[in-house]
Amino acid sequence: MGKHRLEAFSDGVIAIIITIMVLEMKVPHGEGLAALGPLLPVFLSYVLSFVYLGIYWNNHHHLLQATPHVTGPMLWANLHLLFWLSLIPFATAWMGEHPFTAAPTALYGVVLLMAAVAYGILQQRIMASQGPDSRLQQAIGSDWKGKLSPVLYAAAIPVACGWPWLAVGLYVVGALWWLIPDRRIEHVLRSADTYRWASTSL
Secondary structure (H helix, E strand, O other), rough: OOOHHHHHHHHHHHHHHHHHHOOOOOOOOOOOHHHHHHHHHHHHHHHHHHHHHHHHHHHHHHHHHHHOOOHHHHHHHHHHHHHHHOOHHHHHHHHHHOOOOHHHHHHHHHHHHHHHHHHHHHHHHHHHHHOOOOOHHHOOOOOOOHHHHHHHHHHHHHHHHHHHHHHHHHHHHHHHHHHOOOHHHHHHHHHHHHHHHHHHHH
């Protein structure tokens, strides 16, 4: 199966998720700038979740770049990832309405943790379909960021029960961590394309 339908479907779902988050930000009743004050936690929660969704969209794009074909297990793994991403608007709205409180902050961490686990499963399914000489495996190497991110989110969940502000700080650190560009997949793909071009030119 080709990957283009999977990519288009995933892009559409993520776009809808972002749209739902925007709609959660209600227009204030007042007309002065002071009326925007109560919306600040909601807006900041939206910004954090928007960044996370952007990171997942970007990394998902790179995964599919290294995927020549799609298998059944990959389809289900992708749906599993989209399921957890679809819960981000709910967790974002609850945390925005009740900033720095235990349960909403912890739930936000649970969603981030499960999304990270689901992404890891999708990544493993892709590598398994490519065999021992997986281009994706060559690109990601030890994948220390992918392994440490779930640990960060898992640690933030119990922290949220006592120090919600610290848990939010850990979520921000996780987002900033992934904002650092990682071009390993692009580098491996470019190297493979160059090799194929050179081989066909001989």
